[in-house]
Amino acid sequence: MPVAVRDISVAFGERRVLTGFTAEFVEGSMTALRAPSGFGKSTLLAVIAGHQKPDAGTVAFTAADGTEHAPQISWIDQASPVFPHRTAAHNVAIGALSRGSTWEEALLIAAGHLERLGLEEVRDRLGKRLSGGERQRVAVARSMAAETPIILADEPTASLDAAARGLVIGALRAAADAGAIVIIATHDDIVAERADHIIRMDRLVPA
Amino acid sequence: MSRGFHTGEFVREHARGLRARPWRALLIALCAALIGAAVPLVSLIETGGLRESWEQQRAAGRFVQVIRAGTIEGFPVTFCENIARTEGVIAAGAILHREQIQLATFPGQNRELLRVSPGMIAIAWPGLAIPGSGIVAGKDLATQTGLVPDTTVNLTRAGTSETRDIVSIAGERSRVDGLNTALLEPDVRADQYTRECYVEMQPGAAGAVIPTLTEAVPPTFKATPAPYLKKSALVMDPEKQLPQRASAWGWALGAGILFLLLGVLWWSGRAEMALYRAFGARPVQITLALAAEVIATVLVPVAIGASAVIAVAGFTGSIGTQEYLLAGADIARLLLALLPLPLLGAALAHAISPSAVFKGA
Numbered sequence: 001m002p003v004a005v006r007d008i009s010v011a012f013g014e015r016r017v018l019t020g021f022t023a024e025f026v027e028g029s030m031t032a033l034r035a036p037s038g039f040g041k042s043t044l045l046a047v048i049a050g051h052q053k054p055d056a057g058t059v060a061f062t063a064a065d066g067t068e069h070a071p072q073i074s075w076i077d078q079a080s081p082v083f084p085h086r087t088a089a090h091n092v093a094i095g096a097l098s099r100g101s102t103w104e105e106a107l108l109i110a111a112g113h114l115e116r117l118g119l120e121e122v123r124d125r126l127g128k129r130l131s132g133g134e135r136q137r138v139a140v141a142r143s144m145a146a147e148t149p150i151i152l153a154d155e156p157t158a159s160l161d162a163a164a165r166g167l168v169i170g171a172l173r174a175a176a177d178a179g180a181i182v183i184i185a186t187h188d189d190i191v192a193e194r195a196d197h198i199i200r201m202d203r204l205v206p207a
Numbered sequence: 208m209s210r211g212f213h214t215g216e217f218v219r220e221h222a223r224g225l226r227a228r229p230w231r232a233l234l235i236a237l238c239a240a241l242i243g244a245a246v247p248l249v250s251l252i253e254t255g256g257l258r259e260s261w262e263q264q265r266a267a268g269r270f271v272q273v274i275r276a277g278t279i280e281g282f283p284v285t286f287c288e289n290i291a292r293t294e295g296v297i298a299a300g301a302i303l304h305r306e307q308i309q310l311a312t313f314p315g316q317n318r319e320l321l322r323v324s325p326g327m328i329a330i331a332w333p334g335l336a337i338p339g340s341g342i343v344a345g346k347d348l349a350t351q352t353g354l355v356p357d358t359t360v361n362l363t364r365a366g367t368s369e370t371r372d373i374v375s376i377a378g379e380r381s382r383v384d385g386l387n388t389a390l391l392e393p394d395v396r397a398d399q400y401t402r403e404c405y406v407e408m409q410p411g412a413a414g415a416v417i418p419t420l421t422e423a424v425p426p427t428f429k430a431t432p433a434p435y436l437k438k439s440a441l442v443m444d445p446e447k448q449l450p451q452r453a454s455a456w457g458w459a460l461g462a463g464i465l466f467l468l469l470g471v472l473w474w475s476g477r478a479e480m481a482l483y484r485a486f487g488a489r490p491v492q493i494t495l496a497l498a499a500e501v502i503a504t505v506l507v508p509v510a511i512g513a514s515a516v517i518a519v520a521g522f523t524g525s526i527g528t529q530e531y532l533l534a535g536a537d538i539a540r541l542l543l544a545l546l547p548l549p550l551l552g553a554a555l556a557h558a559i560s561p562s563a564v565f566k567g568a
Contacts, residue, residue, distance in 0.1 A: 072211075072487050081482055085227040097220055098212055098486035146486060 002026045003048060003150065003181055008057035010043050017043045021057070023199060025183055027149070030176035032192040033185045035201035041185035042077075044201070045152045048183065049073050061150075072098070074146060077154040080139030084128035088119055088138050091127055095145035106145070113141035116174075117167045133160045140168050144175055151175055153184045157191060169194050211487045214495060221496035224479070225504070231472060232500075236508040238468055242461035243512030246454075246541050247534035251520055253454040254530045261410035266333065268382040268435050270297075270413070274404040274420055277429025284324050285397055286424045287404035291326055293419055295412030300327030301401035303394055311361035311368075313352040319389040320364070322399075328391060330405040331381045338393060341374035345387040349376040362390075382435075405435065411449070449533070458537045462544035465505055469548055473497070473555055481559045490556040497552030505545055513538045 008021040017040040025031055033041040046052035048059055050073075061071050082091045089110050096106035114123050117137045122130060130138060136159060143151050153172060157165040165188070173194050176182040184191055192198050212220070225232045264270065274290075276282050284301050291299035304322040309315070320342075328337045335343070344354045354360060359370050371392075381387050383405070404424075408416045417432065424430035473480075480493060517534060520526040526534075 075485070081478060083224070083227075083479055083482065086224065090223070090227075094220065094483075095486065097216055098488070100211060100213055102213075102216060103219065103223075 002062055003183075004058075004060040004062065005044070005048065006058050006060070008044065008047055008054045008059070010040065010047065010052065010054050018047075018054070021201075025181045027181055028176060028179050029196045030173060030182040030184065030194065031197040031199060032195035033183065033199050033201055034187070034192060039201045041201060042154050045075075045154055045183060045185055048150075049075055049152050051075075071150055072146070072148045073150045073152060074143035074148040075152050075154075076136070076139050076143055076156050078132070078136060078158050080136050082127035082130065082135050082138055082142075084126065086127055087124050088127065088130060088134070089114060089123040091138050092141045092145050095142035098146045109145050110141070113144045113171075116144070117141045117171055118164060133164055136160065137164060137168060140171050144171055147175075147178075147180075149180055151180055151182045153182070153186075155186055155188075156184060157186065157188045165190065211489070212492055214492050217483075217488055217492045218496045218499050221493075221500065222503075225500060232504050235465075235468060235472065235504040239465060239505045239508035240512035242464060243509030243538070243541070244516045245512075246457045246461050246537050247513050247516045247520075249457045250452075250454040250534045250537045251516070251526060251530050253452050254449070254533050257448055257452065258410075258527070258530075265407075265410060266382070268407075270408045270410055271330065271382065271435035272406045272408065272417065272420055272432050273435050274406065274424060274430050274432045276402045276424070277431065279402075281400040281402035282404075282424050282428035282430055283397075284399045284401045284404075287401060287406075288324060288326065288397075290404065290406050290420065290423045293416060295409050295416045297333075297407040297409055298326045298329035299404060299406045300324045300330045301399075301404045302327060303399045303401055306364055308362045308364040308390070310352055310354075311363070312354070318348065318352075318362075319385075320362070320392060321386070321389050322392050322394040324399070324401070325393040325395060327405065328393065330407055331383045331386045331391065332377045332379055333382070333407070335375065335377060335379075338374040340393070341372035343375045343377060343391045343393075344373055345389050345391070346377045346380060347387040348389060351388075404430075406432075454537070458541035458544060461541050465545060466548065466551065469501070469505070470551055473552055477555065477559050480556060484556070484559060490553060493556035494549055494553040497556075498549035501545070501548045501552075505548065506542060509538075509541060509545065513541075 003025040005021060005023050005025075008018050009016070010018040017038075021040070021044060033044060035041055043052060047054050083094065086094070089107065092110035092113050093103065093106035096109040097103065101109060111123070114120055117140060119134065119137055119141060122134055125134075127135070127138070136156065140153075140156065151172065156168055156172065160168060169191055172182050172184065176196070184195065186192065274287070284303060287299050287301045290296060301324045302321055303324060306320050307317040308320045310318055325337045328335055328343055342360075348354065354373050354376060356373060356376050358373050360373055361368055361370050377387070406416070406420060420432035483493065517526070517531070520530075
């Protein structure tokens, strides 16, 4: 189910953030959006997620049979919300539940993703007691468990140490290899290195 | 590819979320149980108070009506006795004849002997057993003359002397003026006439009984009914008091409190609801989950609280059929009023966009 973004324009008052942006993102690919701050990386992700209505342009999700419909999208950012009164394991398991698993299956799936993201030690810690970096990794693990076809990540490695950053990038890469469309707004060179495509928004779009 | 939450699994997931914050569910359940207990309790207390008030009024004769004949001859006492068989009538009786006598134990002073229909004993002194034969003495008369029950007394009337059995002394003061210093002798003869028929109704039966009183005596006797005591503006008719009792609205207040409480708690948890929505939970699934929450944390505790009060009241014997019916109706109204609670959650689920979670909802 490719994501086709066509002629997207967004302005906040007098400031034009995106002007006629067009791109297509295909399954099984990881795309890095790169540009200095203020060039509309996060805004583009918000438009694709449906959180931001563009002033002009369209976002189309086209299935293999040609029909268009809005798929489930995972959103990961530095303030990724978690269920504050549930453990890290439960937070991730809820992702697996959302794709139709039973609770027992979801806990097993969650255990695997927690291990992959180095969160075994905090698996029983409540969401409200997790650090910012841990919350971010839990959000990534939950998105992996949900196996959503589209993952939008806004600076997913910004508040992480080197080890955690490697785990997050590895998880996102694995999701793309499994067939997801992964779009990442990032300043991180390491993320860009692991991406299949890089879109330099500061070169494509006049600010 | 995500297939979305299974509905049953989502409802169980919501229950796990509730267990993760037990204080929240316990707070709701506690409030619901207290409201469930308070609604019938307030109803029982108020109706019990009304019953007590009616009992005091009944003792004073508030529910006694007097049918007075429009002629000097009066009307046959059988009309009065027939009224006693009307539903809602406690007793009906009449004074048939008054005469002056003298007691041998206290000579030199005239006393009054009243021949009455048997029901008049119950009208004068509610609860006093109606004797098959013999005389009942008023309280003041017994005190003054030293009469005691189960004794024989000599009395003189119209120059002749005779002995009569004193079978009972009235312990309470009579509701009918003048009887505390008199002797009452039941007379069961059917061919007697009376000018006044006293009828006592059950509290709350006035609406059914009073219309029958106007037809009880044929129009030729020109009899008209009227309250024995003048109505006080402060004393309401029991039939009007019941529907107007304040506790009749307790269920609405209780339901309002629970709606407000659940509304506030669900609104405070809207960020989590939005997160579930972001992961594909449908509004109908959220509504079903909230319905299950309402059943477990509101309806069941309300039923338990109400049942506990009814059971305790029944065990202590302080509850009558009328109170059971009133309290039961109030509980049923409360439960019915709470049934739409999940719709409040449904409105919230529809109002919250999945993306709200990323906007600090």
